[in-house]
Amino acid sequence: MIDNEDVEDTRDDTDDEEDFLSDSNEPAFDPRKINIATEQNSLATIVMMIKDGIIDLAPEFQRNPGIWTPIKKSLLIESVLLGIPIPAFYFDTSESGHESENSYEEKWLVVDGLQRLSAFKEFIIDQTLELTGLVLLTDLKGLKYHQLEKFLQLKLNRYQVTTFLIRPNTPKEIRYDLFRRINTGGLVLNAQEIRNTLNRGKPAQFLKKLAEDARFSALFPIKNDRMADRELILRYIAFYNKPYTEYEAPFAKFLDKAMEHISILKQSELENIENAFWQALQFIKDADLDINKKRPNKALFEVLCVLLGKLNTEALSKLKKNKENFIKAFNDIKSDKNSEFYKSTYEGTASKPSVLTRFSTIEALIEKYKK
Structure with a gap:
């Protein structure tokens, strides 16, 4: 939980923590490799x-x-x-x-x-x-x-x-599972802490750098010491590096792979990810988009950061000119509790249909107002 005092936007909090099992009947790994x-x-x-x-x-x-x-x-x-x-x-x-x-x-x-x-x-x-x-x-x-x-x-x-x-x-995908099964004492490691444990060095340090930057921490003052801020940023990186149309559940393993992938990225690629992130956050800040700052809705955060971050200079400039209309349209679709988009950001957010729905909806909205 990001902020125990704030009970809004909670239904997406545990999707990536608990969604370890694939819909496939195939085993997650070969137990003989343990x-x-x-x-x-x-x-x-x-x-x-x-x-x-x-x-x-x-x-x-x-x-x-x-x-x-x-x-x-x-x-x-x-x-x-x-x-x-x-x-x-x-x-x-x-x-x-x-x-x-x-x-x-x-x-x-x-x-x-x-x-x-x-x-x-x-x-x-x-x-x-x-x-x-x-x-x-x-x-x-x-x-x-x-x-x-x-x-x-x-x-x-x-x-x-x-x-x-x-x-x-022992293969890394097996070690993720072993950490989750074995770790039982004191305060149990959550999914992101396990990722940091198994991906020390460049991946962990890159997430730490972004999370501790004032441009992020001031905009999203997440009250948490269990790496909720880094998991939030990792969700953005995961979808930035992999087209949302290619996403496959389970979500936890999707994030596992995304964190591992950081280790092989070139410095120029890391800089692109970082610059796109700051571009998206600046727009979110200037437009005061309502995704709940103290307890951000993870699904909305990831889709906005990815799609806003990938806009080129010309498209971003046009969207800024139509900012008021974009904000109104965004708030309208976000508040319609009967819509598929609303469900995709609050209920079962880790399923592929939900991922496709929320990304395609915001993508269409941005396309409309960046002309």
């Missing part, structure tokens, strides 16, 4: 990997690692000291053994277990967590890691944890 290895590691090894940055607990795309209370963190430490098994950790090792600009790096992306790992870091590495709310080991209340007796420190370090590793040769 490659997940199981390892037993000591907690000391896991802590060392966190300290060395192999396991990164604070990447730009991740959930807030600090949503657990001190009591919940302390109870986790107590469970380990008591030898009670804790849930397994899941990591994506697809970036293992990749060369960075400066060095040869190994990275494990946290799929599930971020809150537990963060608790171990806070207690063992940072040594800022004081044990509290303990149920059985009450004599340890108020102690930090360095204040524990040596045998208890050794018990923590020798504790064995189960780790499941998604191997690099």
Whole structure:
């Protein structure tokens, strides 16, 4: 949800989050290509990997690692000291053994277990967590890691944890699905956070650049830290790069592919996307088009940004001259709740008929008023 205080325009919010399944009877991928290895590691090894940055607990795309209370963190430490098994950790090792600009790096992306790992870091590495709310080991209340007796420190370090590793040769389309199935703890990653996780580098940075630009953030002050702004922009990029007539459901996978595609675009192509975006936003701002600024209707946003952004200088100039008539016509079709266009922007927006309806309708409207 983009703005919990604003209840308008909500029916398109979950289409791309929940629409993972194709209408086809064919499986989404070959399950034989799933490659997940199981390892037993000591907690000391896991802590060392966190300290060395192999396991990164604070990447730009991740959930807030600090949503657990001190009591919940302390109870986790107590469970380990008591030898009670804790849930397994899941990591994506697809970036293992990749060369960075400066060095040869190994990275494990946290799929599930971020809150537990963060608790171990806070207690063992940072040594800022004081044990509290303990149920059985009450004599340890108020102690930090360095204040524990040596045998208890050794018990923590020798504790064995189960780790499941998604191997690099697992295809990306399978990794999307695994992230969605496995990620269950704390605050579950949403679809866009998963895309950012699996498309770090140029795709993630390009979306971040556009989302943080004042030309966008001032016009659409989206109250959200779950990448709703970046998903909104990705919808625009997806349809900018692929004709709407060629769209195929499911919508979530359409956006997955669009984000992957950014990685192979040339700088000139990225600049074209960016310039078209600013052109569209400027028109939306000048015309004060009603698509709800705090909680933008995603379907209206994408279609307006794509079609306005693709106008050449002459067509844009003519549309500006007829701006008042265009605005009135736009508001009329947008408010007709019995029309197919209205349904295509509020109900079942991820279906191909809805995509075709909303794009062709606005396309015809722009064509009429740019003459």
